[in-house]
Amino acid sequence: KAGVTQTPRYLIKTRGQQVTLSCSPISGHRSVSWYQQTPGQGLQFLFEYFSETQRNKGNFPGRFSGRQFSNSRSEMNVSTLELGDSALYLCASTEGSFLYNEQFFGPGTRLTVL
């Protein structure tokens, strides 16, 4: 099986712009979670989607949003980019609950905001 893929791998944007990141989960996985990783804050949970529904949400402003499509692919969008949004964004997929099934992570999208 192919692993979790994330596109693009690298992205440079300027303040005020918006960005959309894409995640394709492992075939058969219906849950997709998103995380932000920064040197200062570490790994922080953004949100989780399961069967096109947001099942869980972290403590991020409304500028961060996501969605999941019927084929389980997921996108996250960040509007009105700020310098502090520069980070590695990781996507992870699992068959059902990550409590009982392994959560597989993609390689991430590195976003730089200038």
Place this chain on the structure above:
Amino acid sequence: AQSVTQLGSHVSVSEGALVLLRCNYSSSVPPYLFWYVQYPNQGLQLLLKYTSAATLVKGINGFEAEFKKSETSFHLTKPSAHMSDAAEYFCAVTPGIGSQGNLIFGKGTKLSVKP
């Protein structure tokens, strides 16, 4: 609220020496605990997880961790370090049974292995 503290942002060991990475958690409910490893320019890989079964959990690549409720700890160990173990390691916690929850990660410990 749950939290995870990893003691030591950097740990350096010699090849063949014991690896000990420390993790302490705070949780008001019985937790599930995880250790992940991240190699440079890669995503995270699950090493092992504790889900209220055996307190000593064996994972991949020779790693194991012991859940100690009295010490609120879940330290990661490996008897003999290998050069390929050099990476960053993350401990994570989530509420256990009955909750989807989300993973709360520690700040990570970067492991260096000297030849």
